[in-house]
Amino acid sequence: MGLERVFADEPAFVPYVAAGDPTYEESLEYVEALERGGADVIELGLPFSEPIAEGSTIQEAVVRSLEGGMTPDRYFEFVEDLDVDVPLVCMTYYNLIAQYTHPETGETGPRAFARRASEVGIEGFVVVDLPAEEAGPLREACDEFGQDLVFIIAPTTKGERLERMREHVSGYVYVQARLGVTGARDDVSDQTEESLARVDDWAVPKAVGFGIKTGEHAERIVAAGADGVIVGSALVDIVADGADPDVDQPFPETVQRLESKARELKEGALAGAERAAAERSD
Amino acid sequence: MSTDETFGEYGGQFVPESLMPAIEELTEAYERYVLDNEDGFMDEFRRRLADFGGRPLPLQHAESLSDRYDTEVYLKREDLLHGGAHKLNNALGQVLLAKYMGKERIIAETGAGQHGTATAMAAAHLDMPCEIYMGETDIRRQRPNVFRMKINGAEVNPVTTGRGTLKEAISETMRDWATTVETTHYVIGSVVGPAPFPAMVRDFQAVISEEAREQVQEKAGRLPDSVLACAGGGSNTMGTFHHFVDDEDVGLYAVEAGGSSLEVDEAEGVAPNSASLSTGDEGVLHGARTKLLQDSHGQIMESHSVSAGLDYAGVGPELAHLVDEDRVDAVNVDDDSALEAFHRLSQDEGVIPALETAHAFGYLKEHHDELGDLVIVNVSGRGDKDLETVLEETEKRDLDVAPDMSVLRDAAGSGGDL
Numbered sequence: 001m002g003l004e005r006v007f008a009d010e011p012a013f014v015p016y017v018a019a020g021d022p023t024y025e026e027s028l029e030y031v032e033a034l035e036r037g038g039a040d041v042i043e044l045g046l047p048f049s050e051p052i053a054e055g056s057t058i059q060e061a062v063v064r065s066l067e068g069g070m071t072p073d074r075y076f077e078f079v080e081d082l083d084v085d086v087p088l089v090c091m092t093y094y095n096l097i098a099q100y101t102h103p104e105t106g107e108t109g110p111r112a113f114a115r116r117a118s119e120v121g122i123e124g125f126v127v128v129d130l131p132a133e134e135a136g137p138l139r140e141a142c143d144e145f146g147q148d149l150v151f152i153i154a155p156t157t158k159g160e161r162l163e164r165m166r167e168h169v170s171g172y173v174y175v176q177a178r179l180g181v182t183g184a185r186d187d188v189s190d191q192t193e194e195s196l197a198r199v200d201d202w203a204v205p206k207a208v209g210f211g212i213k214t215g216e217h218a219e220r221i222v223a224a225g226a227d228g229v230i231v232g233s234a235l236v237d238i239v240a241d242g243a244d245p246d247v248d249q250p251f252p253e254t255v256q257r258l259e260s261k262a263r264e265l266k267e268g269a270l271a272g273a274e275r276a277a278a279e280r281s282d
Numbered sequence: 283m284s285t286d287e288t289f290g291e292y293g294g295q296f297v298p299e300s301l302m303p304a305i306e307e308l309t310e311a312y313e314r315y316v317l318d319n320e321d322g323f324m325d326e327f328r329r330r331l332a333d334f335g336g337r338p339l340p341l342q343h344a345e346s347l348s349d350r351y352d353t354e355v356y357l358k359r360e361d362l363l364h365g366g367a368h369k370l371n372n373a374l375g376q377v378l379l380a381k382y383m384g385k386e387r388i389i390a391e392t393g394a395g396q397h398g399t400a401t402a403m404a405a406a407h408l409d410m411p412c413e414i415y416m417g418e419t420d421i422r423r424q425r426p427n428v429f430r431m432k433i434n435g436a437e438v439n440p441v442t443t444g445r446g447t448l449k450e451a452i453s454e455t456m457r458d459w460a461t462t463v464e465t466t467h468y469v470i471g472s473v474v475g476p477a478p479f480p481a482m483v484r485d486f487q488a489v490i491s492e493e494a495r496e497q498v499q500e501k502a503g504r505l506p507d508s509v510l511a512c513a514g515g516g517s518n519t520m521g522t523f524h525h526f527v528d529d530e531d532v533g534l535y536a537v538e539a540g541g542s543s544l545e546v547d548e549a550e551g552v553a554p555n556s557a558s559l560s561t562g563d564e565g566v567l568h569g570a571r572t573k574l575l576q577d578s579h580g581q582i583m584e585s586h587s588v589s590a591g592l593d594y595a596g597v598g599p600e601l602a603h604l605v606d607e608d609r610v611d612a613v614n615v616d617d618d619s620a621l622e623a624f625h626r627l628s629q630d631e632g633v634i635p636a637l638e639t640a641h642a643f644g645y646l647k648e649h650h651d652e653l654g655d656l657v658i659v660n661v662s663g664r665g666d667k668d669l670e671t672v673l674e675e676t677e678k679r680d681l682d683v684a685p686d687m688s689v690l691r692d693a694a695g696s697g698g699d700l
Contacts, residue, residue, distance in 0.1 A: 049551070049581040050449065050567060052456040053298040059443065071579045094296055095566040099580030129296045129566070154300035156463060161302060179300055180461035 002148045003087055003124050003171035006040045007205035011273045012172075012228030013038050013218070013266040014207055015235050016091060018045035018061040019078045020070035022243035026251060027065075028081055030239060033255045035084045037262020041172075042086055043126060043230065046075045048093035053128045055183030057233040057240065064243060072100055072113070079120040089124040089150065089171075090117055097127065097138060114141035124148035124171045132161075132168045139168055152176050153199060155191045162198060172205040174230060177212070177221070184233040185211035188220050196225045215268030222272025223279070229269050235261060287477040288571075290606060292599030295476040297569045301456070304463040305476050311383045312478045316375075316485055323382055327375055331489065334407055335364045335374060341497035341658070346630035351650035354502065357633065358494045358660045360518065367636065367663030368490060368518045369400035373469055375486035377404040380467035387462065388412040390469040391455040393420055393448030393514070394591030394638065395427025396663050397471030402436035412436040415455045417446035420590045426667050445584045448514075448594045452568050472515025473598030476569030480520075480598050487521025494658055495525045507654020508533040511662065512641040513559060513612075514591050516598035518662040527609060533653065536601060537645045539587035540614035548577045556585040558597045559605050559612035567595065573602040588617040588675055589637035589668070619644035621675055624665065625683045636663035637671065 006012050015034045020027050034042060047062040047070050054062065070078075079088060102112035117125070124147050130138065132151060142149045148171025155178065157165065165173075175196060178189040192208055199206055208221045209230030218229045238261060241247045242254030249257075288294055295305055315323035331337045339359045347355040360368035377388055388405045391414070392398030398414040405412035414431050418440045421428055431438050444450040452474075459468040473480045473487070491509075498506055511522040513536035526532045541555030553575040555561070562573035567582055575583040575595040587593045604610040615623075623643035628634045635643065639662045646659055665672070676684045 049444075050453050052453045052568070053300075053460060055457070063443075066581065073579075093566075095574075095576070095582075096580040098566055098571075099563075099576065099578075101578075128298055129569070131295060131297065131299060131302050134294055134296055152299045154298075154302075156300055156303040158303065161306070165299075176300060179463065181457045 003041060003089070004205055006087060007172060007227040011222045011226065011269040012040035012205070012207065013262065013269050014041045014043055014228050014230040015039050015262060016043040016045060016230060016232030017235055017239060018047050018058065018065045019075050020047070020065035020068050021061040021236070021239055022064040023068050024078060026242070028078065029255055030258055031082055032084055033259040034235070034262045035086050037259040038266030039086055039262055040228070041089055042084065043089045043091045043232070044079070046072060046090055046092035046096060048096055051093065053181055055181040055233065057184065057236050058182050060240060061236045072096055073103060076116055076120045079122060087123040088121065089126055090122050091126040091128070094127050094130045110138040111141040111144070114138065114145045114147060118145035118147060122147065124150055126150045126152065126174060128152070132165045135168055150174050153195065155179050155195055158198070166202055169204055172207045172228065173199055173202060175199065175206050175208045175226070177208050177210040182210060182233055184213040184237060186213065188212070188217050192221060193224045200225070215264040218265045218268030219272035219275065222269045223275040225276070229265065231265055289600040289603035291564070292570065292572050292602045293477055293480060294571050295569060296566045296571065297476050298460055300460045301463060304459070307383070309478045311379060312482045315379055315382050316482060321382065323378070327378055330374055330378065331371065335370050336362065337489065338493050339363060341494055341501060343501065344631050350630065351646065353650050353653065354656045355646070356498060356501070356506070356658045357631070358490060358522065358658055360490060361633065361635065361639070361661045361664035365396070365400045365403050366666065367396040367400065368487060368521060369397045369471065369663070370404065371489055371521065372471070372483050372486040372517060373397065373400035373404040376467065376469040377401065377408050377410055381408055381410065383467065385465060385467040387466040388469055389415070389455055389458050389466055390471060391415045391448065391451035392471060393451065393593055394589065394636070395420065395424040395431070395667060396591060396636070398436070398438070399427045399430045401469050402431040402434035405436065406434045413439060413458070415439045415441050415451045415458070417441045417448065417451045419446035420448065420451070423590055423671050424667055425670065447590065449582065449585070456568065472517040473520045473600060474515045474568060474570060474572070474596055480570065480600055483517050484520040484524060484600060487517050488524040490518065490521040490660065491523060491525035494522065498658060502656055504656065505529055505532055506656045506658045508535060508657045510535045510537060510642045510646060510657065511660040512537045512592065512638045513597065513601065514539070514556060514594050514638060515596070516601040518660055519601055520598060522660040523610065527604070534610045535645065536605070536610050536612050537642045538612060538614040539589060539592040539620070539641055540616040541586045542617055544614070546575070546583065551577060551581060551583050552586070553583045553595070554586045555614070556587040556592045556594055557614045558595060559601065560614050562597070570599045572596050572599040588620060588671065589641065591636065591638040592641065613645055615641050615644035615648065617675070618679060619648065621672065621679065622681050622683050623647055624672060625681065625685070629683070633661060634665040635661055636665045637668045638662055
């Protein structure tokens with residue numbers, strides 16, 4: 001069974017960070033801190049130079065990582081160097097997949113990328129600019145190598161498009177909580193419940209992302225029916241503080257803050273599940 | 283009728299999911315209003331192009347250039363379109379379409395500022411609020427157009443990421459659109475982006491070749507041997523070529539910016555040119571599969587041209603396809619040649635071309651012997667916006683054709699106002 005397994009018993013906490021942000025070595029420790037804090041799946045960003053779906057927080061993370069020399073092959077090396085047991089999902093943009101050349105076979109394109117990813121243990125992909133209509137070659141490669149292809153459902157996704165995506169999605173469905181680009185917010189969108197209702201009868205778990213910042217947000221999202229929460233910018237903000245000389249946040253403190261934030265979000269998700277169960281029993 | 287989503291292997295719709303419903307809505311509107319002329323949309327578009335835009339525009343016989351090159355040279359004068367560039371054809375079409383679609387707000391990106399200016403003008407003309415994203419570098423080198431956008435009532439949002447040029451402005455506009463997609467139309471400024479934009483923008487710009495094809499037969503009694511147009515994203519190129527594509531004896535030349543060199547510095551992620559048709563590789567950027575300046579990993583390179591309007595790492599997918607099919611020749615000239623051509627056309631014909639356009643004239647100078655006896659060059663826009671850049675760049679070079687500008691320096695030295 002694929003990524004569905006991690007949502008089976010309790011709500012999942014799915015953090016995102018960009019691999020190599022701000023440096024390769026620091027980033028390894030940050031990812032491991034997220035696992036200690038309770039991550040169930042980690043969406044590990046492979047940075048692309050034109051991240052059109054990201055807000056400024058993740059955009060700046062991408063710049064830091066690329067300036068540190070991150071490339072797709074370095075990314076796969078990074079995954080091999082990681083000491084984590086939870087499943088990893090590669091989150092990226094399609095051009096890096098389309099251009100990828102496998103170092104040993106010389107093959108180019110989605111199959112080569114999926115193959116190399118499977119060799120280092122990546123279990124799935126979220127490709128931000130790849131709608132279901134264009135996903136055929138990567139979907140086939142995922143099937144061949146036993147990986148999941150996660151799609152994002154936006155608040156604007158309705159009707160036939162929703163049905164088309166239902167056919168292609170596997171692992172979990174990424175429910176975008178609000179319109180726009182990524183970024184931490186101070187409130188939880190009212191669109192979330194409506195968005196969840198649209199995929200209520202889908203067979204895959206539903207993980208909600210975009211704008212989730214606190215344990216309380218996570219609790220409300222899970223209480224509203226989500227099987228998991230995806231959090232990126234709130235974590236990348238902590239990484240950014242660690243990379244900012246003006247903030248003067250020592251490296252061990254960044255690691256500690258990330259672990260604590262992860263724990264807060266995981267506990268929020270668990271509390272949300274309890275709240276939902278209590279409401280059901282009422 | 284249906285839309286062209288792909289051109290051979292190029293094109294497509296590679297965008298975040300939040301934008302896909304808007305792309306579908308736009309596709310439907312394009313088919314109904316543009317292709318099927320529902321509610322008389324195309325009639326209104328053409329009427330406004332005439333009354334507001336000033337079309338049809340002349341195909342001028344260029345006497346001095348014809349003598350100089352011993353070739354009959356005709357200029358398609360898009361610089362005479364309202365706003366000073368071909369950009370209004372597309373901007374007016376899209377803002378009007380947004381109105382028909384019931385959208386409440388217009389956003390656009392701009393490089394040289396001509397598309398921003400045209401969009402701001404069209405939005406003011408059609409009473410729509412308008413915001414323009416423009417890279418900081420381009421704001422500095424295209425100040426007159428920034429003034430014009432502001433004067434027409436548009437907001438101009440500076441983009442500070444990357445090198446602050448067109449590529450970054452497009453990414454930033456897509457971010458805005460992802461947030462506001464239900465009420466906002468994104469007026470893409472060239473034949474780039476996800477389908478249906480490349481086909482739709484081409485259709486709005488095709489009025490250039492429709493007129494030119496009729497006019498050249500009227501004036502010269504036959505079709506041209508060659509048609510030249512400069513190519514950045516490719517909207518004036520596709521507009522100028524479209525009605526000649528089936529005329530297989532007419533050579534079509536897309537003239538790109540060779541910048542300072544065709545070499546690239548992969549380690550720095552910089553291409554010192556914007557010649558994506560000539561030197562780029564297939565990839566996916568800003569919603570479409572096309573030819574791109576990218577490194578071996580697929581990261582998009584920063585491009586360069588003395589002309590802000592050509593300074594883009596990608597190109598329209600249809601143009602990439604026509605080059606692969608050998609229907610269009612992708613050629614390029616460097617910054618020096620474009621600057622020289624800028625001065626030559628200004629002096630020989632009294633037409634001050636945009637720096638973009640000057641690339642096409644640079645190619646004419648270098649290759650007129652190979653282009654046949656009858657050549658049309660599209661004057662994609664006028665050069666007023668580029669005068670500060672031309673002054674600065676000319677001073678760095680030793681160009682025989684450049685005028686002596688010391689009168690300006692003297693005036694500045696004595697407290698004069700440049």
